[in-house]
Amino acid sequence: MKFLLLSCLLAAPLFATETVRPLETPGAWQMADPTAWKWGQDGGTTVLTLFKQQDYKPKVRSPFNLAWLTTADWTTFTLTVEGRLTKFDEGNNDLCIAFARQDDTRFYYAHLGEKADGIHHQVHFVDHADRRAITATRTGGNDWKPGQWHRLKLVFDGVAGNITVYFDNMEKPALTAQDHTLDHGWIGLGSFDDLGEFRNLVIQGEKK
Numbered sequence: 001m002k003f004l005l006l007s008c009l010l011a012a013p014l015f016a017t018e019t020v021r022p023l024e025t026p027g028a029w030q031m032a033d034p035t036a037w038k039w040g041q042d043g044g045t046t047v048l049t050l051f052k053q054q055d056y057k058p059k060v061r062s063p064f065n066l067a068w069l070t071t072a073d074w075t076t077f078t079l080t081v082e083g084r085l086t087k088f089d090e091g092n093n094d095l096c097i098a099f100a101r102q103d104d105t106r107f108y109y110a111h112l113g114e115k116a117d118g119i120h121h122q123v124h125f126v127d128h129a130d131r132r133a134i135t136a137t138r139t140g141g142n143d144w145k146p147g148q149w150h151r152l153k154l155v156f157d158g159v160a161g162n163i164t165v166y167f168d169n170m171e172k173p174a175l176t177a178q179d180h181t182l183d184h185g186w187i188g189l190g191s192f193d194d195l196g197e198f199r200n201l202v203i204q205g206e207k208k
Helices: 001-009
Strands: 017-022 029-031 035-042 045-050 067-085 093-102 107-112 121-125 133-139 150-157 164-169 174-177 184-190 196-207
Touching: 001 035, 045 067, 045 184, 067 093, 107 164, 107 174, 107 184, 121 133, 121 174, 174 184, 184 196
Parallel strands: none
Antiparallel strands: 017 196, 029 067, 035 045, 045 196, 067 150, 067 184, 067 196, 093 107, 093 184, 107 121, 133 174, 150 164, 164 174
8 A cells, every 4th residue: 555655646747737817917927117018908808018118128138028927937838828019110020928037137038020030030048148049940920910919829848948839820830949958937928129918818837
């Protein structure tokens, strides 16, 4: 009996899988400049809006506008969210999903830009220095449309180091990368230097 109990304990997972909808809890989020953000409702659905640039300059080159979910240290997870750009100009407009945050200058983020080039539409690693691309594969960019919500998904395997990002098409990845440096941390939403909104955020995975 003791051997059976020990075997069951050893076979049990170290982390329990959880599913959360954290946009329903505004107090769980931390922004460098809370005056740039607002919470609202869209038909009973909570919406987080970045309506102006944050009054914030990162210590190293990385997104200016991120809201961080501070209540959990996520290891392996699948994140789905709807995002909508609210500012369109002649630049390479984007929204970003950040993850595995250790501190202000150490995290990954997916830059979902309109066009793929040396710095846009990439998976980046911020490692106490200016962000650098670690993208393995990518599409030509993302077809953001004014007034339209787009489906975004990010899958992070902190053990294997696999990163997969989807934009609308949930079968073909928009971005992939692999890096083993960071295996846990906070999750964030925002934009490098554009404006947008997020709703229907669901995170399913394991917490440290």
